[in-house]
Amino acid sequence: MTTLRTPAVLAATCAVLLASATAASASPPRPAPPSITVTESALEGVHGTSPDATVRNVLTVTASGTRLRVRLSNPFGDGPVNVRSVWVGLQPSPGSPALTPGSDHRATIGGAKTAAIARGAAVWTDPIPLRVRPGDHVSVSVYAPGAPVDDHTFPPPETDTPGSFLSAAAGDAGSDVTGTAFGEFRPGTLWWADAVSAVSAARGTIVALGDSITDGYNAVGGGPRWTDVLAQRIDALPPGRRLAMANAGISGNTVSVQPNPYDPTGQCCGPPAPERLDRDVLSLPGVRYVLLLEGTNDIGGGTYAPPAPARQVIGAMRGIAARVHRAGHRIVGATILPMCNTAGSAQERTRLAVNAWIRTSRTFDAVLDFDAVLRDPDDPTVIYAPWRYDCYHPNATGDLRLGRSIDLSVFGLPATR
Incomplete structure (x- = not known):
């Protein structure tokens, strides 16, 4: 049996077909920019054991990006690095432990606030809602007392100097935006944090x-x-x-x-x-x-x-x-x-x-x-x-x-x- 179509139905059908053809001819949506590595500091060896203190690492990024992720590594330790907390923020000045207000975020790793990094392993944090530009200083505060210290230590250059601060008192100081919990800048010394990635153009x-x-x-x-x-x-x-x-x-x-x-x-x-x-x-x-x-x-x-x-x-x-x-x-x-x-x-x-x-x-x-x-x-x-x-x-x-x-x-x- 043949189905008869009214003019209204035919008009609607033509409109649908026209819309479908227009959509098909349009350019496909542009894919989101991929993640790239925006800074690195390769680890050299393991030196000692972490005290009951927080290390605030400072790394300088070299490209703009969002959705930062930080890699923490334990390539040389004779046991796991038990990370109790990681905080990631922005530092207006690399020589000061103070952070930009509102920038400090507690990072998660696979959705958890803690992680055990096995010997020879590395973990990436989940994406962090921060935006960076070239030359920005990213702080990575890690609290892992009693862990083997996989580090990078060297006589540093005088500008854009990677380095870190160590908290003066026991406990987790990662959320301290003022920086008052931390001691003097230790140029050229970084613990565990060896790369930062970002979604970037x-x-x-x-x-x-x-x-x-x-x-x-x-x-x-x-x-x-x-x-x-x-x-x-x-x-x-x-x-x-x-x-x-x-x-x-x-x-x-x-x-x-x-x-x-x-x-x-x-x-x-x-x-x-x-x-x-x-x-x-x-x-x-x-x-x-x-x-x-x-x-x-x-x-x-x-x-x-x-x-x-x-x-x-x-x-x-x-x-x-x-x-x-x-x-x-x-x-x-x-x-x-x-x-x-x-x-x-x-x-x-x-x-x-x-x-x-x-x-x-x-x-x-x-x-x-x-x-x-x-x-x-x-x-x-x-x-x-x-x-x-x-x-x-x-x-x-x-x-x-x-x-x-x-x-x-x-x-x-x-x-x-």
Whole structure:
């Protein structure tokens, strides 16, 4: 039997069909921006046990974002880190424990206010309703009395300094917005908090994997680390072109798997780069580029390890690059800075051989010739004196030159200086 349609029914049907066609032709809704890593401070070892006190960590973010999450890690402890509370807020000044009124939030982990972080494990907090901009200081107050202290400790740069405060009295002081419960700033010391992510319009994150030169060891003279200089340059770009910067430098770290030259326990300087690559780089949200600057400690050697040959350093770099590529990321290699080794010496020959390989092997997607930027034109075995802190490390002026020398086009950004 045929169904007859009245004019009113036909008109309604046409309207529905027209609306459906219009909806189908419209652009699909834009997906929400993904989470990226907006700051990092790679942990180096475990040193002691936490007192009955609260640590207020300070980390500086390098991109705008919302819905912050904090990672707490226990990679080295011989037992669990029993976290009784975590509070996350904003600090107007990194040198003061006082927080912006209304910014301090008690964080949850999987919906719970407490967590047990097993040995070798890490946890992320649930999203926290905070909005940050580049250069903002995020406080992460953790109360975990009696826990092994997985930390990051180093002689810090003079600006944008990571660090922490420790409460003077026993108990949980995470909710203290005034900061009166806390003692003096401890520059360069962080406990458990090793990364912060955020939902961001930035295109992703650059992770700088390195040793003390990346860590900012004694970058004295009034300026930031070279990674911070790079972050500031990127922050000046239009919002849709930006990338965040994460610093995974650990002083004394080696690029190859070997005994640490400076500490037989290995607790000073983090595991060798291949062993920490997953935790400190590949596991982070939003990674797009890795910037590798390591090898100085391998080539230099020390009391507990002889100088490494070029094949060892090159093999480690090749393996790291292959793993980064398998993860779907790009990797930029930087040449090794002058080390005050005598011209013609075995260590200087090794450094030159490694640098020649970095420049010519095409293992990396791009190369930054940091050696050429900082070497003394009259003696290429040393860093130019006005830019040098010591034989291995640039000062703040040297870091400024490194940060400004980087061609942003290696990260798919406008090529500006």
